[in-house]
Amino acid sequence: MTHEEIVQKLPYGPPFLFVDRITEVSQKHIKGEYMFKDTCDFYKGHFVNFPVTPGVILIECMMQIGLVSLGIYLLRDKNFDLKSTATVAVVEHQARFLKPVFPNENVTVVSDLEYFRFHKLKSQVKMLNAAGEVVCQGVFSGILKPGDAKS
């Protein structure tokens, strides 16, 4: 599976797709990038006169690259379509925010798999800014289940 195929299989679309590209992937880790364009709607209100990327959006970006994209890769041999018959759900996250991310900043997300068993994927995820500084890190987990959407 190519890096582009992983992004194409993601069940997100604008304005809620926070993955530009995947740059590395293996059975144990994934790395990807995203640029928060200054045209994003939420910058108008977060905050008024002081646009900063909301923490929840950073977490979403970390989940899309660190959990969902990695899960898509790990399940590459199973024929499934997250856009129709599969389930994706966040389970928990423990995140620590260290630095702000401003409009037009490029970030890199790195995720190291802890386990993917019984459809639950748990990973240590880090987001770094262009200077290589960690802006957010945490332990994230979610459910990724191919096949019938009912659990």
Place this chain on the structure above:
Amino acid sequence: MNQEIYSKLKDIIKPYLPEDVNPESIEPQSHLVNDLNINSTHLVDIVLDVEDAFDITIEDDELNKMDTVAASIALIDEKLATR
């Protein structure tokens, strides 16, 4: 029923109980999901903790065998015997 497994299993389950479920209410016949209100993702955590605590491996298709406390003990017992 193996009492040693029972007490170890209870200790594993306790941290995953919702706040409104009293740990004292765990009984052999308790259904993990229906009686103890453990959600399915915590069930995965319990299985992983069980694997570590007893040094056994539970296969993906065996998760549904662990529906009650007693059934889980039976599965653990079986795994320990064939280890």
